[in-house]
Amino acid sequence: MIELEKIEKIYNAGKASETHALKDINLRIEEGDMVAITGPSGSGKSTLLHIIAGIDSPSSGEYRFCGKLVSDMSDKERCRIRNQKIGMIMQDFGLLGNDTVLRNVCLPEVIGGRYNRKFENKAKEILSAVGLPGLEQKKTNQLSGGQRQRVAIARALAMDAKIIIADEPTGALDSENTDSLMDLLLELNRQGITIIIVSHDPKVAMRCPIRYRIEDGRIERTKIY
Numbered sequence: 001m002i003e004l005e006k007i008e009k010i011y012n013a014g015k016a017s018e019t020h021a022l023k024d025i026n027l028r029i030e031e032g033d034m035v036a037i038t039g040p041s042g043s044g045k046s047t048l049l050h051i052i053a054g055i056d057s058p059s060s061g062e063y064r065f066c067g068k069l070v071s072d073m074s075d076k077e078r079c080r081i082r083n084q085k086i087g088m089i090m091q092d093f094g095l096l097g098n099d100t101v102l103r104n105v106c107l108p109e110v111i112g113g114r115y116n117r118k119f120e121n122k123a124k125e126i127l128s129a130v131g132l133p134g135l136e137q138k139k140t141n142q143l144s145g146g147q148r149q150r151v152a153i154a155r156a157l158a159m160d161a162k163i164i165i166a167d168e169p170t171g172a173l174d175s176e177n178t179d180s181l182m183d184l185l186l187e188l189n190r191q192g193i194t195i196i197i198v199s200h201d202p203k204v205a206m207r208c209p210i211r212y213r214i215e216d217g218r219i220e221r222t223k224i225y
């Protein structure tokens with residue numbers, strides 16, 4: 001599903017501030033995998049996630065998504081993958097705080113002009129499934145960190161995302177909320193959704209069957225903690 005071959009990422013190439021953020025990254029993630037990526041601050045985790053999500057492109061190397069070279073895709077095709085196949089759960093949640101939970105979940109459809117009552121009903125069912133029943137009309141800036149993460153997950157599910165990419169999803173949560181968010185992600189994985197989580201938290205990584213560690217831009221598979 002996701003194949004990275006000899007991926008390199010260099011920021012500000014040729015300048016004094018040049019940073020070699022990713023070095024010779026070879027990584028395969030299959031459909032239905034649940035993967036944790038850990039590593040110290042500045043090691044290249046977010047850079048890697050942004051490349052996988054199609055938000056950024058590598059300086060060199062090949063990235064295939066479902067067998068197709070991403071560099072050969074049109075902007076439209078890349079955009080479709082980013083918006084429909086991949087649900088990004090960001091560190092800062094990526095939600096509109098002044099909008100309601102329901103509107104945040106439906107936002108991609110509203111923007112795309114496809115919003116209708118059927119979609120609203122689907123969004124309500126998903127909100128219930130992720131543990132947020134009855135909160136549809138609440139503004140997201142009135143929710144707890146754990147609840148906001150669930151709204152972001154609900155938005156990805158409402159778009160029928162096949163992959164959820166989560167950058168430090170539990171960074172702002174206490175241990176009880178971390179556990180229940182991980183329970184939800186594991187359940188979604190059991191239902192066939194591919195999950196990729198970047199986390200500093202060993203407890204989060206321990207619950208993922210496949211684990212990688214990045215250090216100074218290089219990645220290696222690990223199972224030992």
Ligand SMILES: Nc1ncnc2c1ncn2[C@@H]1O[C@H](COP(=O)(O)OP(=O)(O)OP(=O)(O)O)[C@@H](O)[C@H]1O
Pocket residue numbers: 011012019020021039040041042043044045046047048
């Ligand atoms: N847009 C950018 N321009 C220049 N350098 C960047 C940019 N983004 C990241 N970097 C640099 O690339 C390296 C990897 O950064 P990245 O954000 O991928 O690390 P990280 O492992 O996600 O860190 P953290 O855990 O602190 O979020 C760092 O040295 C960082 O300063």
